[in-house]
Amino acid sequence: MNILLTGATGTLGSRVLYALFEERFNTITTIYLPVRKKTTVHPEKRIQNVLLSEFAPQFIKDNSAAIFNKIIVIDADNFLNPASFLGNTTKIDFFIHAAGFVNLSTLPSAKTEIFKENLQFTKDIFFAFHKHISKFIYISTAFASGNVGGRIENDFSTLKAAEYRNHYExxxxxxxxxxxxxxxxxxxxxxxxxxxxxxxxxxxxxxxxISKYMVFYLFAKFFKSAPTDHSVRITTTETTGLNIIPTDYAAQVIAKVISRDIEQLNIVHRKETNMMKGIAQILNTVGFTNFSFTTDEINATTGYKSELEAYYYETIGVHLHPYMTSKPNEWDTELLESILPIPEYTLEEYLAETVAFAVKHNFRNQKW
Incomplete structure (x- = not known):
């Protein structure tokens, strides 16, 4: 079995790489990994750093040499020329496109870059590789449905014009x-x-x-270093929730499902974490208690109550606000749980523990 995985140094991609070897080590012949050179760190070294990380699963640590022998690292500059590393006969059984440009900006000026990095790059990949692969697996986002509200099924192909919260979705x-x-x-x-x-x-x-602290972690990091004598009103609603899924669970589902005849699948928790309860857990965990909730919109026109409140709404609040006021959703997880049952845990406690781990490690991203 030959696999090509993009995004292997990313938050999800690195865990997918681990999970593929944990799940399919004996059947994998080669995994091709396109990787960018990072400053002075060569692509091969970046993958070695992923495999030898102190945070890698024990199976990966115990078998790192054998695993690396099954990997071919491709310089990203040559990626769109598949014949240069596949030759004329090698077939990719599973092409897993997990790389993505995550940018939650709503600014009109950001749209061109975001669509270039996500849509155009996906088109370039498809046209370069479609003759060389047997199956294309695209790692999207559950939020590609937009802010629809209500029950969300696995099929997004028939969704009408969506109310996207940002250009990324x-x-x-x-x-x-x-x-x-x-x-x-x-x-x-x-x-x-x-x-x-x-x-x-x-x-x-x-x-x-987790290897990189984003989304709700940015919220935690912001208030961890915030002055506690400044009050902040946080705009959200009593019904808004955020769907959060553990990265290792998502990766294991991907490793299992690629050989299944399933065209679309949301890898989500069956329940959303209530936004008010979740934010309260985050802020209590980082030691910031001078906050309150409101359903009112807060911006420069309505006025700010403190310098911190202004800074919040002018920085991360701009990107997070659409999620803080989203319509509530109910997710269909019947198919998902037939592949791998969702782990049982208390949503708010899990959120608090993930933030506590991030605080303990100073929100330090892995430099792979």
Whole structure:
């Protein structure tokens, strides 16, 4: 079995790499990994850093040499020339496109770059590789549905014009629609997998670890260093929730499902974490208690109560606000749980523990 995985140094991609070897070590012949050179760190060294990380699963640590022998690292500059590393006969059984440009900006000026990095790059990949692969697996996001509210099924292909919260969601959904159409035209199997917001490990050791702190972690980091004598009103609603899924669970689902005949699958928790309860847990964990909730919109026109409140709404609040006021959703997880049952834990306690782990490690991202 030959696999190509993009994004192997990313938050989800690195865990997918681990999970593929944990799940399929004996059947994997080669995993091809396109990797960018990072300053003075060569692509091969970046992958070695992933495999030899202190946070890697024990199976990876125990078998790192044998695993590395099954890996071919491709310089990202040569990635769109598959014949240069595949030759004319090698076939990729599973092409897993897990790389993505996560940018939650709502600024019109950001749209071009976000669509270029997500939609156009996906198109470039497809046209370069479709003759060399047997199945295309695209890692999208559960939020590609936009702010629809209500019950969300696995099929996003028939969604009408969505109320996207940002260009990132729009670009990922556009990529999905392109791939469904293009793969059908080329008679190529397509699989779209959509994790929700990623949280720390729930099974793998160390528990609650994640390689990069984003989304709700940015909220925690912001208030961890905030002056406690400044009050902040946080706009949200009593019904808004955020769907969070442990990264190791999402990765294990991906490793299992790629060989299944499933075209679309949301990798989500069956329940959303209530935004008010979740934020209270985060802020209490980082030691910030001078906050209150409101349903009112807060901006420069309405006025701010403190310098910290102004700074919040002018920085991360701009990107997080659409999620803080989203419509409540109910997620269909019947198919997902037939593949791998969702782990049982208390949502608010899990959120507090993931933030506590991040605080303990100073929100330090892994430099792979």
């Amino acid at each position: 729009a670009s990922k959904h556009a990529s999905e629609l392109f791939l469904i159409k293009a793969c059908k035209e080329k008679n190529l199997p397509i699989q779209i997998l959509r994790p929700s917001v990623l949280g720390g490990n729930i099974w793998e050791k160390p528990t609650y670890f």
